Every structure is written in structure tokens, then in C-alpha cells.
Amino acid sequence: MIVVMKPGATPAQVQHMVKQVEALGLKAHVIVGTERTVIAAVGSKRDGNKESLESGPGVAEVVPISAPYKVASRELKPEPSVIVAGSLSVGGAKVGVIAGPCSVETEEQILSCAQAVKKAGATALRGGAFKPRTSPYSFQGLKEDGLKMLAAARDATGLAVVTEVVASEDVDLVSKYADVLQIGARNMQNYRLLEAVGRSPRAVLLKRGPSATIEELLLAAEYILDGGNPNVMLCERGIRTFESHTRFTLPLATVPYLQKKTHLPVVVDPSHGTGHSYLVAAMCTAGIAAGADGLIVEVHPDPEHALSDGYQTLNFSEFEEVMARCRRVAAAMDKVM
Numbered sequence: 001m002i003v004v005m006k007p008g009a010t011p012a013q014v015q016h017m018v019k020q021v022e023a024l025g026l027k028a029h030v031i032v033g034t035e036r037t038v039i040a041a042v043g044s045k046r047d048g049n050k051e052s053l054e055s056g057p058g059v060a061e062v063v064p065i066s067a068p069y070k071v072a073s074r075e076l077k078p079e080p081s082v083i084v085a086g087s088l089s090v091g092g093a094k095v096g097v098i099a100g101p102c103s104v105e106t107e108e109q110i111l112s113c114a115q116a117v118k119k120a121g122a123t124a125l126r127g128g129a130f131k132p133r134t135s136p137y138s139f140q141g142l143k144e145d146g147l148k149m150l151a152a153a154r155d156a157t158g159l160a161v162v163t164e165v166v167a168s169e170d171v172d173l174v175s176k177y178a179d180v181l182q183i184g185a186r187n188m189q190n191y192r193l194l195e196a197v198g199r200s201p202r203a204v205l206l207k208r209g210p211s212a213t214i215e216e217l218l219l220a221a222e223y224i225l226d227g228g229n230p231n232v233m234l235c236e237r238g239i240r241t242f243e244s245h246t247r248f249t250l251p252l253a254t255v256p257y258l259q260k261k262t263h264l265p266v267v268v269d270p271s272h273g274t275g276h277s278y279l280v281a282a283m284c285t286a287g288i289a290a291g292a293d294g295l296i297v298e299v300h301p302d303p304e305h306a307l308s309d310g311y312q313t314l315n316f317s318e319f320e321e322v323m324a325r326c327r328r329v330a331a332a333m334d335k336v337m
């Protein structure tokens, strides 16, 4: 249920209603919007307490949330959320660009990447230190050493760091170094991990599982929001289909669809979404044209020798060219990049 407060309801009235909601055994999430303050009353109890809440002080009305995801839903918060993490801002009029290698490999590699992507206009640095690889024999990442290299690159460039956390026991460690915790596609439905990042003070980039429906993606986001972390960005990174020409199939209708259903910003990943570096530029511009709030792009000083995902990775000059094309499309969409 949504407890909609009257315009001008006092903080004391809002607090009173939070207590009333909690007394019913429900969890209260207060969302202060530009027009109105609402309290999401969520929990496993049936919506049978509408009347008792409706007569509360400062309450305008109590309405059910029809979507199965509650805090993520647009019904609860009609205006889009803007997520800010250091230099990265995603949502609203700004298109955030997260760029960098698939994996952190060396200090020089990540630093040169950070400098190059910043110069080209990226607003955050990506790089995996904990890598979830399909094969146990593939490079698994530099772990904490990699996190330290990312933090050093942030110190040198000012770029916010986006990096993956693969296990709930690593959330505190990764949160120590990262500005944004990435939940990888393979972990989208790792509910204990979602709960753990829900307790972290860091923003989260939640990638869609390759075989997850949009509703499953939104319910995964709901775990994080319900855990108390409001700073969630969703990422369309392609799904598995019968098509084998591209690594995954990148469905861009997801972007406007999600924006209709949720207030959370949507980031597109054309690198994993296509699996071919020569397809990345077109899908970056297409993502922005579809209304994406951000992009995440793999960039490496020498993609041919990258330790992971080199075939879908741009070199520095290709990334610069992509950014110039994206800026033109963003301007046509009345967005700032």
C-alpha cells in the first residue's frame, strides 16, 4: 500500500504514520517527492489495513500498489530517481558513462584506462577485480590488489569506481574501495547477495540475468531497496536467445518499458550485449536514442591482449569516437553527456 500524505503534512505526522505502518507488521519506506511525501507500506500481510491508515493525521489517501515490486514501482514514485555516486550521476537529464576494462590487470593498465576514458568524457571507471568466469580455468581477477589499483586510479583522476562483488562475504571489502557495487548477470538472483548489498552504503548497478524476465529483474532490485539501499541502477546487458551471431541479444525496448514501470535509472551495456567490438558503437547510440540513463562500456589500452572479453572491448581511439557520436545523439534527446 501507499500512504499518500497531504501536501504540507508535517514531519511529525509522517513519523506518526511510519509508526502506524510498523505497528501493522509492515515495513515503511518514506519517499519524499517534489509534489508529495508517500510512505510505502510493504510486507507479506494482505492489504486489509487500508481503513485504519486512511484516518491518520495528514493522510490524503491510501492506495494499493498493483505491481509485485513495490518500492521499485513507478506507482510509488512517479518522478525518475537520479543516482549520484562520486563523479557518476545517472538519471534525469544526465547520461552517465561508465567505461574501463573488463578486468583490472595491472596498475598501469587501469590508470591509463582511467585517464583515457576520462579525457573522452566518461564519468566513472569500471574494472572487475572479482571476476565471475564461465570456466574455473579463466582469469579470476586480482581480488583486493585489483580493488587497490582501482582506488589509486580514482585518486589520480577523480572518477568514481564501479566494480563487481560476487559473494555476500565480500560486500564489506568491496564497499571499502568502490563507489558502486556491480551485481553481475550471473548473480542477479543470488538473494543473499542482494540482501547484503541492500545493507551497504554504496550505490548498486544491478545487471539483468541472461534468462531473467523484466519482472524478475525488478523483484531482484526490490530485495536491495527493501534492504534499505535506495541507490539502485538497473542494467540491460542482453539476454540469451536462439540467436548466435551476437554473444547475447540486446533488447533495447527494455529501456522505455522499464522507465514506464520503475523510477530507477536504466543503464545499457552494449559490450556484453553484443560480444563484438564492431557492434558496440551502434548499440551505444541506439541505447541513448532509446532513452537510456547511462552506458557501461568495456575499454582497454590493448583489447587484443586483454585477459577477459577483449573481443567486445574498444581501444582508446574507438571509445573517443563512440563518445563523440553519443554526444550528438544525447543532445538530440535533450540529454547532457
Ligand code: PEP
Pocket: 102, 128, 132, 183, 184, 185, 186, 207, 237, 272
Ligand atoms: C562484466 O561487466 O564484466 C560482466 C561480467 O558482466 P555480466 O555480469 O553482465 O556478464
Ligand code: MN
Pocket: 102, 103, 272, 298, 308, 309
Ligand atoms: Mn566483461
